[in-house]
Amino acid sequence: MAYLFVHEDREYLLEPGERFESDLGILEVPEDVAPGDVVETHLGTGFTVRALRGPDLFTHLKRTGAPMMPRDVGLVLGKTGISGGDRVLDAGTGTGILAAYMGRAGAEVVTYERDADFAAVARENMAVAGVADTVEIRTGDVTDDLDDLAGFDALTLDTEDAPTVVERAPTLLARGGSLAVYSPFVENTRETVAAAREVGLDGIETLDTIQREMDFDDRGSRPSTGGVGHTGYLTVARRP
């Protein structure tokens, strides 16, 4: 399990037994290193050891595309309530940020990624995030396995063919289970909503989220002049 080694503004992700060189000297990571330890380089610079936390995942996971942003990951968690003991079916793993967050919240996650290289990176990422045991990454297309999947507490999709999967929500989900579909485009979102209506899901809702940073300086307080753009629409629904 990897840890963060922090010295002032520097932050390195290293594993027990790893040897790391920088201008601050050579850092030999002890096999039994633990959060809270301070490890010194051969030049005497101390690095504090820290476990990765959720926000660190956005900085330290290997990216295989634009990962879902914290606000969208949070919106999925807030609207679905995925938590301890839940079984989640996820598709479109990508970097795996959402899967890692759900795993860290106590869910058992099965996630599908069609690209074998992306899936391999995502598996490494789950190890870094400490959820290798609870997040299973399957290489392949979830639509090929729909007959064998059933009774999940939540279904989270970030794939173009989400509408096809949503049509199967009544068997994929347990009663009361939640669906969350993330899509950048209106048309795809509309098809997802149509599929959710077709199969009789409840509480279907599509959210468009706009977020701005606030600036506070000596002249006053105001929303930032730097804009924050669109990420994606989130459609949620529940099996009645």
Add this chain to the structure above:
Amino acid sequence: MAYLFVHEDREYLLEPGERFESDLGILEVPEDVAPGDVVETHLGTGFTVRALRGPDLFTHLKRTGAPMMPRDVGLVLGKTGISGGDRVLDAGTGTGILAAYMGRAGAEVVTYERDADFAAVARENMAVAGVADTVEIRTGDVTDDLDDLAGFDALTLDTEDAPTVVERAPTLLARGGSLAVYSPFVENTRETVAAAREVGLDGIETLDTIQREMDFDDRGSRPSTGGVGHTGYLTVARRP
């Protein structure tokens, strides 16, 4: 532990041993009831038993004011990454939605509520949410106990005196731990940011979130004409 008893559009929150009467007949909840059971009234109407999920908390917890909305609860979770094993200090419990979500994500939460009646309701709510063991609700003002509190993985505040608490973030938080402060007002948010800067927190950021629903009907797709208003600013930061 209470469960939801669902029949078509009806949904009742009942405890084992409880006796419930409606026009559909008398429902005697068995002591050993479990999710998935179907329990019949004396008139023969079947109710399916279901565990509460996150989104049910917004419907079934007793409210002692406007509870935090799913998008804001989610934003706190997304930005702080609160998850299994984390120790969280929360203040301004209110209805307890945020505390319940954090507890369900595996965190141990200590939360302060100044109003004794609100605190009592929140304790009942934690029982309903299944987190009575991991969320401790203290009646009182967190500012009175700051000297005795330390080393939390996250600090979540929804109180007017948040700036006073933020000044103590360097001892309240473990290294890398996150702060999340929710406030409806610009002025209070500005003071929170000033306090966070004063004590040297990292990654200070205030988010203003605007959310609209999308409407999809035969005429086309568009954002809803019904507006969604402001809830609060969320300020996040981390202890370096």
Add this chain to the structure above:
Amino acid sequence: MAYLFVHEDREYLLEPGERFESDLGILEVPEDVAPGDVVETHLGTGFTVRALRGPDLFTHLKRTGAPMMPRDVGLVLGKTGISGGDRVLDAGTGTGILAAYMGRAGAEVVTYERDADFAAVARENMAVAGVADTVEIRTGDVTDDLDDLAGFDALTLDTEDAPTVVERAPTLLARGGSLAVYSPFVENTRETVAAAREVGLDGIETLDTIQREMDFDDRGSRPSTGGVGHTGYLTVARRP
């Protein structure tokens, strides 16, 4: 020409020669009444005479549907720069708010309204707005007259068949002239954009405007909790 007669919170739109009764007495409007005059009822209550200004149009024109809102009228004016001496082709007159604003800014406007009753009301509204001479309201469908229309400085559309009209923009508009199309729906807007691209317009841009009121009270400053919903997308472009 009608004027506003104002007494404290009351405001009536009356014409020279008109006789008006209320609990404050009978008001006989002199034929030669002028802004700034004070006219008394037979009971001695004075009403100050005032010309209608732009914002009064939203209150005092007769509505034949939801009129365009000030922010959208303004956006059309800001993005197209319609002003003194411009010739404007408008379609989908409705209440006529946009036509009145453009007329008051000095433009000569030809506007099409398919519904004869709506057109009649709009003509009355133009008289009230003081632009009966510069805004010509034609009852009918603009698409029937496209062969006879040419060389306008601006083309403003609030109709479902806007894409059909946009296809003719190269002859309808003078060089450098602007197109502004207002539509609530994504699909219709997309077709408008496709038509504008097809005929080679420049600077094609679709704007989605979200507007919130700010609340300032003793507790602080914040965006209103009452939401403001979507009105329409505005697509602008220019003939090169």
Add this chain to the structure above:
Amino acid sequence: MAYLFVHEDREYLLEPGERFESDLGILEVPEDVAPGDVVETHLGTGFTVRALRGPDLFTHLKRTGAPMMPRDVGLVLGKTGISGGDRVLDAGTGTGILAAYMGRAGAEVVTYERDADFAAVARENMAVAGVADTVEIRTGDVTDDLDDLAGFDALTLDTEDAPTVVERAPTLLARGGSLAVYSPFVENTRETVAAAREVGLDGIETLDTIQREMDFDDRGSRPSTGGVGHTGYLTVARRP
């Protein structure tokens, strides 16, 4: 009076009698040039002559800071209804975009700019915009002249000391006249609102406008991922 000389993607602002050289040859602008003419360079490349329109002002006026954006200029026009025959008092001329728009809509504008160099540029800009006769730019601080100014149909302010001017709105404005104050900051806006309330203005409203572009491509329709940031709050009110 300057005109635009357009050849394909090129667009130059030139005056009658001016001599202009580029790689396309030398262009001698005739003294009697008029919109619609085609003028050739000595190498035979034709430039079409075009009068400036509103949107051209954002491209061709000389900037002395960030000019007000079209959406904000439009919002001022939409909310105040400034139009033909109105007398407007404006302060914080800057580049003069708003003053030019108001002049082009038929208003007589007196505008104050404290910086003499900025005022000189703004005067040139008014000539380019064709409103040198109707927009008077005074070098100085409007607060020095408040005793001598009265009875305007509208008061438009983009200055830090707007609250001081707003306190005088009851004499500066005619009955029914509108105030529009543009400010980037919450605190300044709050003071403006307080001043407007203090002197009894009606319909006080502060608007926060968020605007996004929509993208339409082969993959679908969506709000742009490129963000549009905050410009300023607009506060409007009317003298009762």
